[in-house]
Amino acid sequence: MKLKNKKVLVTGADGFIGSHLVEMLVESGAGVKALNQYNSFNNWGWLEALDCLSDIEVVSGDVRDPHFCKEITKNTDVIFHLAALIAIPYSYIAPDSYVDTNVKGTLNICQAAKENGCERVIHTSTSEVYGTAQYVPIDEKHPLQPQSPYSASKIGADHMAMSFHQAFGLPVTIARPFNTYGPRQSARAVIPTIIGQIAAGAKKIKLGDLTPTRDFNYVLDTCKGFTALAQSDQTIGEIVNIGSGVEISVADTLDLIRKMMSSDVKFVTDDQRLRPKDSEVFRLCCDNTKINQLTGFKPDYSLEQGLEKTIEWFVDPENLSHYKTDIYNV
Structure with a gap:
């Protein structure tokens, strides 16, 4: 599936990786709706730094609200679900908020995608779910180890997303990036x-x-991995690492x-x-063998x-x- 002319929703678009992904999607010719977390200041985070801001539709809200999720996913072909709480130290202090945003937020997006007939859902995982490596390089079959409340919430979110593929046939792909920087x-x-x-x-x-x-990865390589996964039908129902090796x-x-x-x-x-x-x-x-085999992806x-x-x-x-x-x- 090509992304050109597709109607794409990016949750967490106002953040670090999300804002770069929005830029890449606009360049590919997709019609992009960018979800910014609601705030009373009308601040759109890093979206405000984009030269392509006039080419995207910015909506403000919260993935924790199922009714809102159902509304924003209408007439959407592809969802890149990046919205999440990600700071590990804060998860020690406020673990309940990680369950609400990461697990329930993913549930809401998947349920909305199912009800609205979305063609693809790319759900964002993290290498933190693997915990300390039991062997290297780490492939997708490596045991999951919840070594922080953050990691546990992402494991829960991953399983929630995959359950919608197994139970309802939702075309989900779980993208599991390693440490992104940029x-x-x-x-x-x-x-x-x-x-x-x-x-x-x-x-x-x-x-x-x-x-x-x-395993540090430049942000444009991570985003390239996301788009490669979305454009390959072979990745549906799969968990796929994105990393350099x-x-x-x-x-x-x-x-x-x-x-x-x-x-x-x-x-x-x-x-x-x-x-x-x-x-x-x-x-x-x-271990990035799987993404290379399924999509031809290699870091730039x-x-x-x-x-x-x-x-x-x-x-x-x-x-x-x-x-x-x-x-x-x-």
Whole structure:
């Protein structure tokens, strides 16, 4: 299925990955409806930074409301469901809100898609559902391990989405991206935390554990993976990883950023940024064989290339002004 001329809904469009996906979909010729979380300020998040804003329909609301979900999915061909609470530390404080948004929100979108006869639903998962790798690279058959309330809520959401495929034939695909980074990412994530603080002139940066390894993916590669999954009928009813297959420690990533930014900043451990002992995911590395076989997907950006573009964006004073680099973002 080609996305050109399709009517597409993106939930969570006002966020980091969602805003980049909206841009990519507009470029592909899709008619895009972008869901922004309702707020009384009429603020559309990162959608307001898009050059293509006049080419999309922005609607404000909340996926936690089933009646609203039924309304916005009418006359929609494809849904990219990205709306979610994603901050792991905050899930320790407010786990109930993660169930409401991630599990019940997914239920509402799937029910609405079923009732309105949508052609495709791409539901967003996360590599966090795998927990610390029992083997690498991690394929889609790897056991699921809920090592945080966030992870548990995403496992629940994934199962809810897949149940609608199994029980009702809803054409669902579960996209499971590994660690995405790039322009517009929240300061709660490690890469923008480092780049933002160095750009703001910090001499010491407080961080959590630097030993875990991650499979970092530039945001445009993640979005390319989403669109590839939507355009392949072979991915219906499948769970599919999106990742590079390259593993690097957080410490080595930070050293690379420090070198690329010609900085002598020092990294210090901050206890409040450490996850509880059994909650830390110590190793993630993607097996992307399945997405390659089903869609031909391969990443376009190396880590160095992606970091170069990310640094270039963050050091722009106008972009950096959106961040409070001196505050720890839970």
